[in-house]
Amino acid sequence: MNRSKSRTGPALTAVAGMVVLAACGGGGGGGGSSQSASDTLTVGFDADAAPTGYDPLTYAQRQSEFFSPLYDSLFVSSPDGGIEGSLVSDFSNNEDDTQTTLTLRDDVTFDDGSPLDAELVKANLDRRSDPDILGYGLLAAGEAAEIVDVAAPDPQTVVITWAQPQATPEANLFDATGMIVGPQGIADPASLQTQPDGSGAYELSESGTTRASQYTLEKNEDYWNDEGWAFDTIVYRIITDQQALANAVNSGQVDIAGQLRGNALTQVENQQSVISIGGTVVGMPITDKTGAYNEAFGSVQARMAIMYAIDRESLVDDLHEGSRPTSQLFPEDAPGFDPALDEEFGYDPDRARELLAEAGYPDGFEMNYTYLGQPDEDVIVVQQQLAEVGITLNLVAASSTDQVFAAVTTDPVIFGPFAVGSQPEGFVAGVLYGGFMNLQGAEEPEIAQPMGQALASTGEEREQALTDLNRAIAENVWFVGMYEDFTHYGYNSEKVAEPSFAGQNNWLLISSVEPA
Structure with a gap:
């Protein structure tokens, strides 16, 4: 081995x-x-x-x-963790980081022989308002990396104007998000259901x-x-x-x-042989942060009771040997990770009961979780642990995938593996705060401020902003972490x-x- x-x-x-x-x-x-x-x-x-x-x-x-x-991308990941130009041969920001100028390669062609040019890149990025385009979630109106304008002053130059400063614009346009669809696919997106159109x-x-x-x-x-x-x-x-x-x-x-x-x-x-990588945090995003469908979730104390009710050590010992118990969204090697959070918000059932009483639920409350197929072992264990402090987790069997997706707007939590990577601010902005984990559009200045600061800064300033962001997510209980898992490939x-x-x-x- x-x-x-x-x-x-x-x-x-x-x-x-x-x-x-x-x-x-x-x-x-x-x-x-x-x-x-x-x-x-x-x-x-x-x-x-x-x-x-x-x-x-x-x-x-x-x-x-x-x-x-x-498909080629504007920028791509490198094995050392960096992001480098691919279709982009050069790029620069203006002084306040609100405008990025891209210089495109001049030797790229698509399947039909047509060349890459700035108008095509603009046409791709102009799809950002399409709700079906998941890859552009971070770039859409109202999101943290919102693009307000894309210009093509000449065939090899693209000028992107951002709603907010973007100190590392390449982090918004790499790999899947930066992939450029060819002219036939842009003209007829339905054709992409049966045939790719890339370079x-x-x-x-x-x-x-x-x-x-x-x-x-x-x-x-x-x-x-x-x-x-x-x-x-x-x-x-x-x-x-x-x-x-x-x-x-x-x-x-x-x-x-x-x-x-x-x-x-x-x-x-x-x-x-096996190669493995960490960083996948399994947990529960809180999706009803306003209490619109479950009144209890409008209370930070009630949400925090869930945080303290989870016995992560036993969950890992019994089901996930080799994983790492955690109470936070950011994995151990991500910028902004704070080991103190795992201690502060670790298993404490007595504190969970105190918080329930403070929130006005001394006898606990009920919550639903919709699943497809068979409920995951983690869900069963968490159901038992929540019951010990008075919280009833009702498991609702779905009859279709559509029912599961629809439940994201009504169930107060979802379960799953999530990973923020080397750009945690982008994940938070595009998924936790501005994406499907927040379809109700809940706002929290304590999260929004460091998120914006991280997106607009570099170096030590960014590191501190990410640390503050991670803490704000935990303290406001927008995510309940359970354990950090690993991805394994055999070869x-x-x-x-x-x-x-x-x-x-x-x-x-x-x-x-x-x-x-």
Whole structure:
């Protein structure tokens, strides 16, 4: 076994997590039993890579693992955690960081042969008001990185004007968010449901693709950066059953398999190599912060009672060996992480009961949680722990994915894995404060002020703002952390060299995968 572990935090956005969870409903997919050819990279996914089609902006950041070979981005992640230009050859800010000028490459073409130009980039970014474009959530009106204007003064120059100062504009336009759709896809977005339109290193092979089972990508011989990709063909096999996924990497049917869990991970560790990355915090975002649907949640004391009622140590000991108990949203290696928060808001059932009485609920209160399929083990344990202080968690079985998504507007909490990555302020602005975790539009100046400060600053000033932001989220109980988990990928070290994660993010840089 050759297992390397990097304690860094992925930027898995929560929306991507919801899409993946919704897609993980069945058994194994994809066939084939022979070892991949030396010029082919075969990747096993635990969920459908493109469940709603090939528009990369309708997904969130983790989907870069699938879409990055098909679509170029303005900026991309690097293995060392940085963000570097890709379609952008140079960029600069004005003095007050409210305007960013991008210089585009002049040697990029799309599938139909049309060139990359500033008008196309503007057309892409002008989609930011479309509510179906999840990737642009941070850029939409009213959000922390709102774009108020995009200009194209010449074919290679794009000028972006921000509503608020953006000291690191590249952090708003990298990987999935920065992917540029070609002119045909922009003119007819419905066409992207069946066919991608990118300028990437690979093109989708219709003959080798079966939706929800296997996607085959063939190298684009006219690509501007051909040396950046090592394989002629990339095959993504969808294998949703964990045992089947482990068998596939152990038998050589796939070269890389993610994301592995439980017994499947152990089996792969015993036969192949595993690379792991931390930073995924499992917890409960509070979605009814105004008490609009559940009056108790309008009280900070009542919400705080939930925080103190969770016995994270026993949860980890019983169900998640190797994870780290935590009370906060920011993972251990993220800027702004504060170990004191885990102590201050740790398990204290007596304090939970005191807070319930202070909030006017001495006998506790009831709350609903809607789930699809079977309730997660974590949910069952939390249900028992909340009951010990008088809080009743009612589990509501959903009959459809639509019912689960609709419940985000009515249930007071949701459960899931969330990750803020190396840009926590962007996650908070685009997901926790301005995204689907706050559909009621709740406002909290104690959170908004350090969030804005972090977005507009760098260096030590940003670090302090992030520390203040993390504390404000905990003190106002907008998120109840439970434990920090890890993402695990198995790989065949005889076929490929150790893959690289996208900096502190929990998806792989497929462009950096090399033969062994």
